[in-house]
Amino acid sequence: MTHRLRVAEVVAETPDAHSLIFTVPPTLAAEFAYRPGQYLTVMVPHNGGSVARCYSLSSSPHTDTDLKITVKRVRDGQASNWICDHVVAGETLELLPPAGEFTPASLDDDLLLLAGGSGITPGMGIIKSVLAHGSGRVTLVYANRDEQSVIFAAELAELAERHGDRLTVTHWLDSERGAPDATAFAALLKPKNRIDAYVCGPEPFVAVARDALQKAGVAPERVHVERFEVEQEKSMDATLEVEIDGQTHRLPWPAGSRMLDVIIGAGLNPPFSCRQGHCGACALRMLRGKVDLVNNEVLEQEDFDEGYILACQALARSDEVSVTYY
Structure with a gap:
């Protein structure tokens, strides 16, 4: 069942990515309780009806009072462009309650996170939850086109400085290193090949990351993948x-x-x-x-x-x- 939630704030994270912060009324608090790494399904107007799109929660149930999703523009993407162009504070959107299995079994376990672009979104919820409510250590490898494309850059830097003994962040920028390469990635990941890995990003990034994890010796059962929902594919009316x-x-x-x-x-x-x-x-x-x-x-x-x-x-x-x- 869908519910309408009020957008309390819209945050421009980068020129192409906006975060929507939703206020949850007390009557819906139990229904919108969530685990770090889960997503919300948003109903977006389209051709007189609506289409459903899933956006990961970048907030943490252990550190944030409100819900936050982060939406990055997709070329020709009906939903992402509508959200980034039209949604402002004070509006209400129709949402389904949180869902998804891209969430760690324990916040006390050491974790390896691999994110490409807005694939950092569920990772932020996981990182903040582990650091605030668990004892695990987190290693993040985060790939982006260039420095201006890095979502949550300042927040990640602040968390890494405050929790230097528990959070390690490695940025991979295409502008400096070229596109992610499985062999180079594997060298970064090999020291962490005995802990669970969580991968999120566009399909080409996921393919490279999975290949790198295999080369690094990470057991397949330790690899957890969250794929982006593609907004536009070739098909027909x-x-x-x-x-x-x-x-x-x-x-x-x-x-x-x-x-x-x-x-x-x-x-x-x-x-x-x-x-x-x-x-x-x-x-x-x-x-x-x-x-x-x-x-x-x-x-x-x-x-x-x-x-x-x-x-x-x-x-x-x-x-x-x-x-x-x-």
């Missing part, structure tokens, strides 16, 4: 017919939108959880039409043979698509 809750609905499906966003934007109540393609909660069955899945880490070939797909990852590849939740 379509009509989606969906059977849910005893009714059949025909919905316009704009090019570039995920099937799950279309269903939620129509005011329906589909099941979902991670929105990343690795939990299976949004699985449903195709009756006709074609889709592409952006990411899939849960469905096997036998599932596809039975017609199952993931609504959160599905893009239209035919002008008519019919699906059912039965």
Whole structure:
């Protein structure tokens, strides 16, 4: 169930990234309780309806009274540009409560964080929580295009100075070193190859980071990944017919939108959880039409043979698509 929360403040972190700070009324405090590294789902107006976008919380439940998400512009991104261009303090936005599994099991464990661009967002919540409420040590490797692109630069510097024995920050700037390289990254990570690693950023960064962690000898079960939701992919305008809750609905499906966003934007109540393609909660069955899945880490070939797909990852590849939740 969605709730409307008031935007208390908008902070320009960099020329391309804004933080939204939300005030949570006491009546919703329990529902909006969260763990460091989780995200909020924001309903953004689009073509007379809305699309759902997930943005990680950069606040910490252990240090911050309000909720904070940080949004970086994506080229041609419907949601990120609308938020950065139009949202001001005093407005209200429709949100789903916090969700996500990109969160450490214990704040007393030593952690390795690898962030690319706005992938630092969940990392900030984790870092602040560990330093304020745990005993673990954190090593952060943070990649950006240049110095002006570094989100939370001053806050990270202040935390590193105040907690020098527990927080180590290494900046990788493309302007100085070139694009991140798996072999060079591996050399930085090898001394920390026996602790859990948390990776967040755009897909090219995630691929390099995972390769570097493997080269550094980090066990696969210690690697935790949070992928960005891509706002625009090549696809086509379509009509989606969906059977849910005893009714059949025909919905316009704009090019570039995920099937799950279309269903939620129509005011329906589909099941979902991670929105990343690795939990299976949004699985449903195709009756006709074609889709592409952006990411899939849960469905096997036998599932596809039975017609199952993931609504959160599905893009239209035919002008008519019919699906059912039965």
